[in-house]
Amino acid sequence: MRFAIPFPDISPVLVEIPLGFATVPIRWYALAYIAGVIAGYYIFRALRDRAHLWAGDTPPLTRPQMEDFLTWIVLGIILGGRMGYVLFYGEGQFLEDPMAILRVWEGGMSFHGGFLGVVIAGLVFSWKNGIDILKFGDGLAVAVPPGLFFGRIANFINAELWGRPTDLPWGVIFPGAAAQTCPQIAGLCARHPSQLYEAALEGILLGGLLLWLSFRSGWLKRPGSLIGVFLAGYGVSRFLVEFVRQADPQFMSPDNPLGYAVQFGSWGLTQGQRLSLPMILVGLGLLVLAWRRARRTA
Numbered sequence: 620m621r622f623a624i625p626f627p628d629i630s631p632v633l634v635e636i637p638l639g640f641a642t643v644p645i646r647w648y649a650l651a652y653i654a655g656v657i658a659g660y661y662i663f664r665a666l667r668d669r670a671h672l673w674a675g676d677t678p679p680l681t682r683p684q685m686e687d688f689l690t691w692i693v694l695g696i697i698l699g700g701r702m703g704y705v706l707f708y709g710e711g712q713f714l715e716d717p718m719a720i721l722r723v724w725e726g727g728m729s730f731h732g733g734f735l736g737v738v739i740a741g742l743v744f745s746w747k748n749g750i751d752i753l754k755f756g757d758g759l760a761v762a763v764p765p766g767l768f769f770g771r772i773a774n775f776i777n778a779e780l781w782g783r784p785t786d787l788p789w790g791v792i793f794p795g796a797a798a799q800t801c802p803q804i805a806g807l808c809a810r811h812p813s814q815l816y817e818a819a820l821e822g823i824l825l826g827g828l829l830l831w832l833s834f835r836s837g838w839l840k841r842p843g844s845l846i847g848v849f850l851a852g853y854g855v856s857r858f859l860v861e862f863v864r865q866a867d868p869q870f871m872s873p874d875n876p877l878g879y880a881v882q883f884g885s886w887g888l889t890q891g892q893r894l895s896l897p898m899i900l901v902g903l904g905l906l907v908l909a910w911r912r913a914r915r916t917a
Contacts, residue, residue: 624791655766656766678754688744695740703732731895761829781811784808785809813865821853
């Protein structure tokens with residue numbers, strides 16, 4: 620019998636707080652959002668407090684403006700993430716029960732939707748306060764990866780967004796629906812821990828690269844360049860992981876077992892890959908523009 624890793628016995632609920640006749644569960648997933656926002660805030664503040672890192676030795680915003688934007692970013696993440704899931708992955712199911720859109724505790728958040736929510740919040744906030752959007756976006760790009768890391772770890776704890784079946788020795792035997800829909804290989808039913816792949820690529824690798832480029836390599840002097848690195852880096856990471864990530868069930872059928880959202884004969888693109896391609900192209904375009912602008916300025 621081959622080797623596989625049993626799923627760790629971790630409850631999605633950290634603790635339940637009794638309040639009167641009911642209890643309020645404190646979930647790891649909610650704590651991941653909070654930890655991501657807090658970590659991102661302190662990273663951005665550390666960058667802001669080092670004026671020499673920025674173009675013109677001028678940070679894009681003040682500390683009070685940073686604190687004001689916290690509310691904006693939380694709303695952008697939650698509203699954008701939920702609406703992104705409804706639009707990108709809902710496949711019309713919310714038309715039959717529109718009130719289900721409000722029941723966020725039942726699950727269903729999209730990174731691409733949350734990203735668009737943050738982009739919209741940043742654009743409006745910058746316009747209202749006269750902030751340089753490219754410099755502001757560079758700071759946000761460096762601050763986002765910790766949230767991605769914590770979010771993917773929470774996905775793993777929740778035993779959701781698992782990968783496709785595998786016979787590799789680090790395959791994880793997930794419980795629940797993951798086990799019920801998994802064909803056994805060599806007597807075991809293991810899947811790729813795709814959440815951990817994404818945590819490593821999007822949170823640790825991409826986050827570490829952005830920190831090094833901003834604090835050590837002077838890339839904040841080229842407004843727009845770090846946004847480009849983030850967009851292209853996340854897009855490539857997500858595109859690659861989609862090859863081993865289980866497709867969303869609403870896209871799967873007997874004729875489409877791999878859950879392609881777009882098919883080209885015998886192969887295709889998953890919904891995650893289709894949404895990541897524009898990020899890669901826009902990111903590369905921003906990198907080219909930022910470096911050309913820097914050369915002209917020099």
